[in-house]
Amino acid sequence: MEEQIPLASRKEQILRAVVSDYTVTGIPVGSQLLAAKYFVALSSATIRNELADLVGTGYLQQPHTSAGRIPTDRGYRYFVDFLMDQEAPPPNIRRAAKQEFERAPHHLEGILELSAMVLAQITENVSLVTAPQANESRIKHIDLVSLDPQSVLVILVLEGNLLRQEVLPLPRPVSQDDLSRMASLLNQEVRGATGDDLRARLDRLAPQELEQRYIVERIAESIRRYDSQRQTAVLHDGVRNLFRQPEFLDVSRLEELLELLEEGAQLSAALQQVAFEKDVEVIIGRENPSTELRECSLVLTTYRMSERARGTIGVIGSTRMRYGQVVARVRLVSQLTSEALERLAS
């Protein structure tokens, strides 16, 4: 990351105007337009001089000689770091989002899906949400349901009221009554345990009964499998928003992005790296480690479910996005998500 030398005030104003106008219209911004719309006191020639400087220092670029200017990644970066006004979401949007969350389901997955939906809607971009990371799932409750004498449905309630199920064949027939007894025994013992805890306490938990040992082993395995799956899953919503944007008229760009979304693993890696301390993080174009994302920007932040458990939420879109608006709205949804999830934690 190279150091940013502050620009002279007027250059800043011009950069801001170019970015603001371009992010809204998508048309390269010329000196005459700037003079007429943003700098009535100045002539277009003066502005041309400044624009030429800004191109020289790498904040702006020209698609071709006789076109207006558009921001470079560096220009966006400067804008985001120093010039951007966070546009507080208008009251109707705020209200609508809140209302959606009032009717939120009482479980993790439902809330995350809702967040993805709302975020996509109010930012008019593609939203991304990961499940809470950085901690292992803890068991809240176990239930054993007999499907037939030789197989049992194991239901795990994890933190966040997350349900997980697994069908296990049994080495020998066990009745529902026995299963129920086993379940209530386990419930007393394992509340709050992680997959690793279970495995460690295996001998203490069930030295006697073969079935019980077997079931506990499989539960431990299931939780750990789930935890590792969860690391890579990235929810998304709002692909249809991309079609409205001229930069995605080129189908190959759309395809690239869609593959990334349906694939997920690469994105996941990018999202992991969002620092928890930071407020909202903006990653612009080529700043992105992955080359597929060189023309995309990410606006990311974290939400919290509990002291330890945090996840990433944000937006992916063209580098030409209304950063001020998007940042504020990502923050809004992150906050609503946190509130909904903290209500779950217990």
Add this chain to the structure above:
Amino acid sequence: MEEQIPLASRKEQILRAVVSDYTVTGIPVGSQLLAAKYFVALSSATIRNELADLVGTGYLQQPHTSAGRIPTDRGYRYFVDFLMDQEAPPPNIRRAAKQEFERAPHHLEGILELSAMVLAQITENVSLVTAPQANESRIKHIDLVSLDPQSVLVILVLEGNLLRQEVLPLPRPVSQDDLSRMASLLNQEVRGATGDDLRARLDRLAPQELEQRYIVERIAESIRRYDSQRQTAVLHDGVRNLFRQPEFLDVSRLEELLELLEEGAQLSAALQQVAFEKDVEVIIGRENPSTELRECSLVLTTYRMSERARGTIGVIGSTRMRYGQVVARVRLVSQLTSEALERLAS
């Protein structure tokens, strides 16, 4: 549906050749190509005469005067009804699909997602799957987990090992022990009940305890809400397959279809209408009730979960698709899905 008058045999052969070639290459088929590739014994002039007839009777059309022929919806229909060979999926595809299903999860949703994924992959189109319809969900098991003294997590296991959860506030504190007792009581009573059953038997089930009555009421409501939601949900997968097809180079067509997919309700209506008796149903272009789908074909069939419960599974894509191949593969996945689900039923 107008009546189909059988075509003379040679016309049929030519129609078949046009459809076969066009569905693979996407290039309008000319008389010379046909003569060289499919009808060595005939001259291109002869074929031209037949082609002109087929255009006259509405089976083929010309994009413009000096182009080759492409099938009309009617041409595809005739092909599908009378000419199509079902191309049995090659052994490696068959095997790969089977393998995927061997590792299928043991619950309805997971299996349906898997079906959508596999079907999209092997047909290289967008797959559609609805949950089983035409019956109300039946309760298999109930569990009550105390979250805090004043709220309870209700877990329902429905047919197909489908989990449903609901958090209920309690009018007054109830301990986990009481909840467990209540749950085991309910389990004995309600196994196999539908939402309506519960409501009908409410007084018999729980005349005494306020909490129990309240919980049973909410369970009944939850199941019925779920049943009605389920009617409209349509899973889909494989949107990225569309990008490879030249007909979707036009972004607006993609957008239309994607909106339909993310919206879901309209599609749902179309899928409901698939007759259970029929084998595989093919709906071509304008045959479709919805105008958004006038350039799309659907290949649909049903899968069965149990005697009463069936769902719809199939593919949506451009009218130019390889019907013979797609039909056979939809049938394959439908069968694998049925097998996986019937293993669940108990």
Add this chain to the structure above:
DNA sequence: TTCTGGCACTCCAGGCAGTGGAGTGCTAAA
């Protein structure tokens, strides 16, 4: 009657040139 070779015709895709306009850089004067 059916098929076929021949031929004139149609239409599209792609290349090419011309044009108007938007926007620029530079220079000289205010």
Add this chain to the structure above:
DNA sequence: TTTAGCACTCCACTGCCTGGAGTGCCAGAA
């Protein structure tokens, strides 16, 4: 330091042309 003026560049758009693919039709062959 700003600005008016001007020559210049480049793109987007249009019209034109051309080669080629494919056609329809007709007259003669089978």
